[in-house]
Amino acid sequence: MDHALRHRHPRRRAAALLAGLAAMLLATLTSPARAEDPTPMSKALTLATPGVVFVLVTADVSLTLDRAFFEQVREQVPGRRIDFSTPFTLPMSTGSGAAVASDWVVTAGHVVQFDEEQEQQARTYAANRLFFGTLKASFGELSRGRSFTDQHLPDPARNSVLEACYDEDICRFDVKADVRVVTAVQVGGESSPKVLSARVQASRPFDGGDVAALQVIDADPLATVPLATSAVEVQSGQDVAALGFPGSHIAISRNGLTQPSASFGKVSSILSDGSGQVIQVDMKIESGMSGGAALDESGKVIGIISYTGLDENLNRTHAYLQTADNIRSVLREVGVQPLRGELDDAFAKAMDYYWSGHYSAALGLLRKVDDLQDGHPLARKYLRQAQTKAGGSDDIPVSTPSPTAPEGLDAAFWGLVALGILVAIALALLAIGWRRRRAASGPAYAPISPNGDGRPEGEVPENAQAGRTG
Secondary structure, eight states: OHHHHHHHHHHHHHHHHHHHHHHHHHHHHTOOOOTTOOOHHHHHHHHHGGGEEEEEEEEEEEEEEOHHHHHHOOSOOSOSEEEEEOOTTSOSEEEEEEEEETTEEEEOHHHHSOOHHHHHHHHHHHHHHIIIIITHHHHOOOOTTOTTSOOOOSSHHHHHHHHHHHTTSSEEEEEEEEEEEEEOOOTTOSSOOOEEEEEEEEEOOGGGTOOEEEEEOSOOOOOOOOBOSOGGGOOTTOEEEEEEOOHHHHHHOTTSSOOOEEEEEEEEEEEEETTEEEEEEEOOOOTTOTTOEEEOTTSOEEEEEEEEEEOTTOOEEEEEEEEHHHHHHHHHHTTOOOOOOHHHHHHHHHHHHHHTTOHHHHHHHHHHHHHHSTTOTTHHHHHHHHHHHTTSTTOOOOOOOOTTSOTTOOHHHHHHHHHHHHHHHHHHHHHHHHHHHHHHTOSOOOOOOTTSSSSOTTOOOTTOOTTOOO
16 A cells, blocks of 8 residues: 555646646736736726817808898998807807827717807807997997897897897898817826817718718827727627716816816617617716717727716716717718827837836837827826836836747737646656656566465466365
8 A cells, every 4th residue: 555655646746746837827927917007998098088089169150231231330341241250268069079080080960060049149149249349339349248148229229220130130140160179188288289170071960860070171190099890899788988078177177178088887778769879878978078989998989979868857867879880870971981090009009018017118109109299198198107117127128029929929828838838847747757666666576475376365276176175
């Protein structure tokens, strides 16, 4: 019995060695993430933030004066046609958008389309500018903050002329949206927000899809977001985050317009809406975030914010997203294919290095991003952080891959290769131990029997008689 136990010891030692080495390797591969490592959703938001923009819509109003106007108003005016635009500080509409190509932005259709109330305000503004600006010598000056409000004059004759203009009896108004895209910038950074002109090339109304495609005019390439292929990829219960510029954020920000704010929630369901679909999400959404990008954990934009539900107390309930399918349909109308560029690739690779602890390797790419887009909202932030960590104990060098090694092999792959090598070593040790033990045990032999003739006890010779006792 003792010999049999000793014979099994080398196997146990080899198995223990194999288990120990495998455990060490697996512990290395599955070690807890560093405290500074972001979650997948946090990474997705970081990469998408530069591609989310603020959309500002003002009104360009042309005022054409009829002959009856000149018959009633004897004062000199600049001409029969007068062009007005609302001041930049008093926007008609604000929203958010997402760049899907270097010079294309998608937003909610209702952000860039005036409703009747907004058009009326624009007409009132233009009439007030005419009577209480150009003709203020006769009609007086307008009280501050009253530009969008109908005025009433104590003089009946003058008040009659003013009301006739409001009612378009002697004035004709042409109201057009003037759309501008404002890119996000670093908080407290050196660069001012970049205000870019944009042209509405396609737009679907609120009750017909609520998506608009804007072409940015004469601008450097924009940072973009990755657009999902279809709502088929979306599942109920999955996490979702939205990026946009809520009105409260803009109002309280001391630095002016900076970066988009994020809201978090989960997908409730995908619902039919007319001829298309919308994604219902359990998420808090504020005014101003319409048109903002909604992301899944992989960083893909599954939709843009369209509207919210209201309960009986007029409190906002669920938010609803126009799907990637709807967005792609509108883009096809204008012949645009969603496409990411050099700026996006450089930033994504830089952040991959940064999150992996390769701070020195990230420096060059972050500088490249900052060169490609001055005032990039996050490149300078992470550039400063990488500079403080580069060359330190936490800075992990990037190994140079073999010229013959295929690209894209990650740590998990090499971990499996190492585990295979350890298994081979352990098996080799097991074989060596078994051979040594067999060599040390000598030739095989039969146990000596009590009979003294080499036969086991109780074995009968072939020539013995049956029943023989002696």
